[in-house]
Amino acid sequence: MKVIPKTSKFILLMALLFSSNLLAGGLFTDRYPSARFSAMGGSGVAISNDAWATFYNPAGLSQLHFWQAGSAYNRLFNARFLTNIFGAAALPISQRWGTIAVGLEYFGVNYEGQSISGEYTLRFSHGFYLLKDIHSSLAIGYTLNIFHWKLGTSPLYGNLGSATTLGMDLGFLATIYGRTSVGITVTNINTPQL
Numbered sequence: 001m002k003v004i005p006k007t008s009k010f011i012l013l014m015a016l017l018f019s020s021n022l023l024a025g026g027l028f029t030d031r032y033p034s035a036r037f038s039a040m041g042g043s044g045v046a047i048s049n050d051a052w053a054t055f056y057n058p059a060g061l062s063q064l065h066f067w068q069a070g071s072a073y074n075r076l077f078n079a080r081f082l083t084n085i086f087g088a089a090a091l092p093i094s095q096r097w098g099t100i101a102v103g104l105e106y107f108g109v110n111y112e113g114q115s116i117s118g119e120y121t122l123r124f125s126h127g128f129y130l131l132k133d134i135h136s137s138l139a140i141g142y143t144l145n146i147f148h149w150k151l152g153t154s155p156l157y158g159n160l161g162s163a164t165t166l167g168m169d170l171g172f173l174a175t176i177y178g179r180t181s182v183g184i185t186v187t188n189i190n191t192p193q194l
Contacts, residue, residue, distance in 0.1 A: 032056070033072035033086035033105075046173070046183035051090040054103035054125040057185045058141025059173035061099040061127030067091045083108045090125075098128025098139075120148040127171070136176045143169040149194055165192040 034052040037044035044052065048060030051068040067090060074084040083106065090101035103123035109116040127141030145167040151160035171185040 033070075033074070033088070035072075045171070045185050046181045048173075048183070051088040051101060051103075053127065053141070054088055054090070054101040054123050054143060055086070055105075057171035057173055057183045058101070058125040058127045058143045058169060059139040059171040059183065059185075061090055061101050061125060061141055062129050062137075062139035062173070064090055064092050064099045081109055081111045083110060096128075098126060098141075101125040101127075103143075114152055115150075116152045118150045120150070122146040122148075135178075137174070139173045141171045141173070143171075145169065145188070145192075147192060147194070163194040165194055166190070167192040 032038060032042070032044070032055055034044060034050075034056070037048070037052070037056060040047075044056030044060075046057075048056040049063040050060075051064075051070050053060035053064075069089040070087070072086040074086075076082045076084055085106045086104070088101060088103040090099055092099045101123075103121075103125065105119075105121040105123075107119040109118075123143050123145050125141060125143040127139055129137055129139050131138040146164065147167060148162065148164045150162040153159050167188040168190050169185060169187045170189055171183065173181065173183045175181045
């Protein structure tokens with residue numbers, strides 16, 4: 001039986017705590033639009049190369065060569081009272097300046113014609129290459145998120161109000177020989193709160 005030193009246990013524990021903090025989904029960030037990336041085990045961080053990159057890894061926008069737009073609708077848990085709608089559009093500016101994109105998400109809970117909760121996210125993204133040659137590339141991207149949460153009305157308390165905050169995402173995408181990709185995304189780096 002091999003004994004792990006105390007310092008190694010501490011480093012392992014800190015790494016697990018840190019990684020679990022990074023992976024913790026917030027109120028707005030646990031739903032994704034692309035059926036392609038969902039079917040591939042959530043691999044959108046490493047291979048996002050379409051308009052949906054604004055939701056997965058904004059650095060992937062650098063790979064676009066023509067404008068794209070998309071929309072998606074999710075029926076979560078096959079429940080009629082849950083509505084989840086996505087939209088995204090991306091426009092390449094130039095090879096030097098990369099691609100800009102806008103994304104929109106609505107997640108709502110509606111019951112018997114009453115809106116109980118509505119979450120709106122508006123995303124502005126930009127992705128561009130830092131390095132690109134015949135064999136490899138390194139791209140960076142960032143997203144500014146505007147989160148808005150509106151609650152319905154209560155018979156007892158009336159209008160429950162709404163709140164808005166800003167978040168920022170940062171992504172990196174490295175490609176080697178056009179066949180191996182590694183992506184990193186850090187979401188909500190400014191830890192927005194409602």
